[in-house]
Amino acid sequence: MHTRTFVAAAVGLGLITLSACGSSSAGQSSGDSRTVTLVSHDSWAVSKSVLADFEKQSGYKVRVLKSGDAGQAVNKALLTKDNPQGDVFFGVDNTLLSRALDNGLFQPYEAKGADTVRSAYRVDQDKHRVTPIDYGDICVNYDKAYFSKHKLTPPQSFDDLVKPAYKNLLVTENASTSSPGLGFLLGSAAKYGDGGWQDYWKKLKANGVKVVDGWEQAYNQEFSGSAGGKKAKADRPLVVSYASSPPAEVVFADPRPTTAPTGVSYGTCFRQIEYAGLLSNAKNTKGGKAFIDFLLGKEFQQDMPLNMFVYPVVEGAKVPKEFTEYGPAAKDPETMAPTKIAANRDQWVKSWTSLVLK
Numbered sequence: 001m002h003t004r005t006f007v008a009a010a011v012g013l014g015l016i017t018l019s020a021c022g023s024s025s026a027g028q029s030s031g032d033s034r035t036v037t038l039v040s041h042d043s044w045a046v047s048k049s050v051l052a053d054f055e056k057q058s059g060y061k062v063r064v065l066k067s068g069d070a071g072q073a074v075n076k077a078l079l080t081k082d083n084p085q086g087d088v089f090f091g092v093d094n095t096l097l098s099r100a101l102d103n104g105l106f107q108p109y110e111a112k113g114a115d116t117v118r119s120a121y122r123v124d125q126d127k128h129r130v131t132p133i134d135y136g137d138i139c140v141n142y143d144k145a146y147f148s149k150h151k152l153t154p155p156q157s158f159d160d161l162v163k164p165a166y167k168n169l170l171v172t173e174n175a176s177t178s179s180p181g182l183g184f185l186l187g188s189a190a191k192y193g194d195g196g197w198q199d200y201w202k203k204l205k206a207n208g209v210k211v212v213d214g215w216e217q218a219y220n221q222e223f224s225g226s227a228g229g230k231k232a233k234a235d236r237p238l239v240v241s242y243a244s245s246p247p248a249e250v251v252f253a254d255p256r257p258t259t260a261p262t263g264v265s266y267g268t269c270f271r272q273i274e275y276a277g278l279l280s281n282a283k284n285t286k287g288g289k290a291f292i293d294f295l296l297g298k299e300f301q302q303d304m305p306l307n308m309f310v311y312p313v314v315e316g317a318k319v320p321k322e323f324t325e326y327g328p329a330a331k332d333p334e335t336m337a338p339t340k341i342a343a344n345r346d347q348w349v350k351s352w353t354s355l356v357l358k
Contacts, residue, residue: 036287037063037086039279041073044090045307046300054294060287069214070179071096078103081280087288090133090276090295095182097123097130097275098342106130106277109289113296116314121273123338130275133295134310137243137330138183139269140170141262143225146237155238157267158191161204168208171222172240174357176349178214179272184240185352186341187270190334194344198355205356210236219245225262227253243269244309247327251306260326269330274310 038044044066055061065085067073074096077089081104092100100106106129114122114131121132140161142154155161161170173181189197212218220228223239227249246260276295278288294300301312305320311329312319323329 033284033287034060035063036060036088036284036291037065038291039065039067039073039077039084039086039089041070041091042066042068043070043308047303047307050299050303053299054291058287058290058294060290062291071177071182074100074105077105077279081105084279084281087279087282087284088276088291089279090274092130092275092277093179094123094271094273094275094336094338095179095186095341095345097338098345100277101129102342104280107280107282107285109278109292111289111296112293113314116296116316118313118315121313123273123275130277131292131296132313133274133276134304134308134313135271135273135329136310137269137333138180138187138240138272139243139330139333140184140265141223141225141239141241141245142265143223143229143237144261144263146224154263155265155268157265158188158200159267160265161209161238161268162200162207164207166207166238168210169236170204170208170238170240171210171212171218171236173215173218174211174213175352180215180218180240180242181211182345182349183270183272184268185348186336186345187268187334189344189348190270190336197348198351201352201355209356211356215241225249238265242309242327243330244305244311244323244327247322247325248309250326251322264327264330266330266332269333271330271333271335273313 044064051062067076070091070093074092101124108128110128111131117132121135124130140155147154152165155166160166172184175181175185188200192200210222212222218239219226219241221232222234222236223229224234224237243264246262246264249262250256250260276292278285278292282288296314298317301314301317304310304312305323
């Protein structure tokens with residue numbers, strides 16, 4: 001997902017990195033290893049004290065391998081599925097889920113606490129190959145100062161973005177290389193239908209939309225409302241990001257502002273759900289199962305929002321006040337069934353690429 005930890009703004013999901021934290025992988029080859037290896041995208045983050053609680057209670061050490069953004073991480077996991085780099089994968093979302101399931105990336109496991117997940121986020125309930133962990137909304141964000149200065153009302157909907165008033169203001173990510181870029185494409189397809197989304201993108205292109213490779217570049221280098229964008233003298237006051245980006249701008253600012261410098265165009269949102277799964281050829285399945293149980297536990301679910309800037313999926317998990325104040329989830333986001341995404345994604349991305357990038 002986006003690098004909600006904003007390390008680049010003070011984070012960005014760009015380059016492939018492989019970093020390990022926790023203990024080394026000594027003894028990893030045996031099935032009763034005391035090390036659990038998590039494979040994830042660059043946005044993975046958890047409070048040290050929360051992870052330490054899991055290690056203490058379970059007796060397992062956790063090793064983390066980060067593999068670039070969500071798309072890169074999934075592709076790498078598929079390439080290594082016969083001899084996986086770890087036991088658990090976290091961070092495959094609903095836009096890429098079918099690719100992981102169709103290619104046998106995960107083995108079945110019904111997590112303890114699966115019955116506490118809100119019903120809207122449950123999938124694959126006959127096989128339990130993945131467990132929902134969090135959700136977020138991919139939405140256009142706007143730079144409040146720009147729109148105030150130009151006495152212009154920020155766009156509120158997909159329709160607004162193609163109006164002449166917003167010409168050359170929007171930057172988005174490449175749908176073939178970026179999770180939010182793909183989510184924004186799917187949001188437009190959900191809104192305008194199989195036949196209408198291409199016409200919509202022709203209008204967006206004519207209205208000067210700028211496309212860059214990934215979220216980090218779009219948000220921290222091109223978007224004038226972000227802390228990074230201000231430093232880079234960015235000139236695009238509209239960016240495809242997340243509904244939870246405004247609270248991140250507040251949380252990571254020093255001193256903290258009383259209001260978020262950015263806002264969300266809630267009529268442009270697409271709901272993204274992230275899952276974890278036990279990798280098919282995991283060496284330490286017992287430890288992997290314990291770790292997935294931990295991800296669904298209330299301690300992790302309530303720790304997650306201010307670390308990864310996503311919302312918890314379990315009933316009763318509290319959301320921090322920064323979210324309710326500066327970045328509430330969309331009330332009526334665009335959604336799409338995973339089966340429909342599976343049937344159309346690759347063709348849509350191909351059509352989008354020839355339409356928008358050529």
